[in-house]
Amino acid sequence: MTITEKDAIYVADLANLDLTEQERLSLTRDLSSILEYIGRLNELDTTGVPPMAQVSARYGAPEKSGSEQFSGTMRQDLHKTSLAREAALQNAPDSNGSFFKVPKVIEK
């Protein structure tokens, strides 16, 4: 699989990255060689093999289904104190004390 510079620009856009021209060139080259290496997965016939999305599926209780397989994943729906507003905002690059502030979303 070869990646073109156009592909790199498209993917960078999806990932919310603006790349410099130099980054674009080196990433295009690196991604092509990494994807070529990854392409060896196609040597394997995976017909009928289920995808493994979660490790716990390998050790959960197999007689149960869905989230029931794993104990401890469900909790009581109870009210609890959460992080205080001040603490939640302490790392904000910009805030008005109640909200995070960002540049204008819609231009007039």
Added chain:
Amino acid sequence: MNIQELTVESTRAAIAEKQFTATHVVEEFYKKIKAEDGETHAYLTLCEERALRQASRVDEMARNGDTLPPLAGVPIAIKDVMVTKDVRSTAGSKILQNFIPPYDCTAVERLEAAGAIVLGKTNCDEFAMGSSNENSAYGPVRNPRDPSCVPGGSSGGSAAAVAAGTAIAALGSDTGGSIRQPASFCGVVGLMPTYGRVSRYGLIAFASSLDHIGPLTRTVKDAAMLLRTIAGHDPLDSTSADVPVPDYEEELAKPVKGLKLGVPQEYFADGLDGEVRAAVEANIQKLVQDGCEIMPISLPHTAYAIPTYYVIATAEASANLARYDGVRYGHRSTQARTLSEMYRKSRDEGFGAEVKRRIMLGTYALSSGYYDAYYLKAQKVRTLLARDFENAFCQVDAIVTPTAPTAAFKLGEKTSDPLAMYLADIYTVTADLAGIPGISVPCGQTKTGLPIGMQILGRHFDETTVLRLAHAVER
């Protein structure tokens, strides 16, 4: 007191017997860090006030004659991917250069509740992405055993601190080998527990189906003591398993006689350094003398582990790192006029080259038209890799391999070739993908004096057998 020789157990005992105070221990460690860490660069941030406060708590308990908790007075270093309340946590990235977390990681909280003292935060590859620690935005770590060599990665600072004696123990994180590989390169013990054994609450996420927290220590017994402290269900992490935690220390004393060990041919094939092979094979023979039975086995999909890993880990990373947008915390570009520009410029300025490379790869693998060919395919191969281990564990109790194909390599040796760097994890990624526990234990050294590590892998939640065998290798 020779702080170089202290272990978890001896420190607690000495404080209980009033040979020295926890405060004195902490002061001695900071003296050593300040004198010697300039070259190694294992630490990014020290938290002296927090450490001394905790030390005085331990000293007060000792003065009152209270029974000391299991890790009382033990100075510990924490990889900077775990958040610590009011102590800067960077994940080795410029994007979190000024991030002061408002809460503690569960594993850190449990260590402190057991009396341990957090000395500071250790250097690591940016967002734990790397095998040499050269991807840290704050500069590389040098291997204490040979400063021209890398310490391994991504928990390079944690491994180097333990090896240099600037901490008795450390926490690291392992997504593709990031605890075991640096432990091997620095000559210390590194344990990756079963997926779900240790809560990841407060671990800055890299790849959520692969991330683990575990200890790096001077001895296997210390690793057992740390694991017992940090293991167990945590309601704050829905992936943490509700499985009883055994008394690992007690289990360590049991003989290894009669255990069946698998030796996978794929881990002793081309690319394995001769000296590493010889050291690992010699230690396998030692285990035979202890009464273990050796069985040659095959893990036939091993060659597909690295490509599988680099699809799954980067796909998950691209999603996890989407949160760094300059809105709520982390770096915000001052050059942006619109919201969209702010996202892009903040990320461009904040992320390093390897992180961008992996975000790009992961985004590509998940993008429309390529999802089935890459991500879904990799998840299916992951099932095959997990089945390889399940089949093997029908026949054997544990699997022994080298931890890495070579001893520590030179700084700069692999930085220009991402693929060559990825292959440094060839023997470790498989366990992350399958979710099984693994340890690296020192088993010899090269002619030039670089440490060699042996890896022992076990069944899900059977850290006990892994630790017992490592203990036997250590003796």
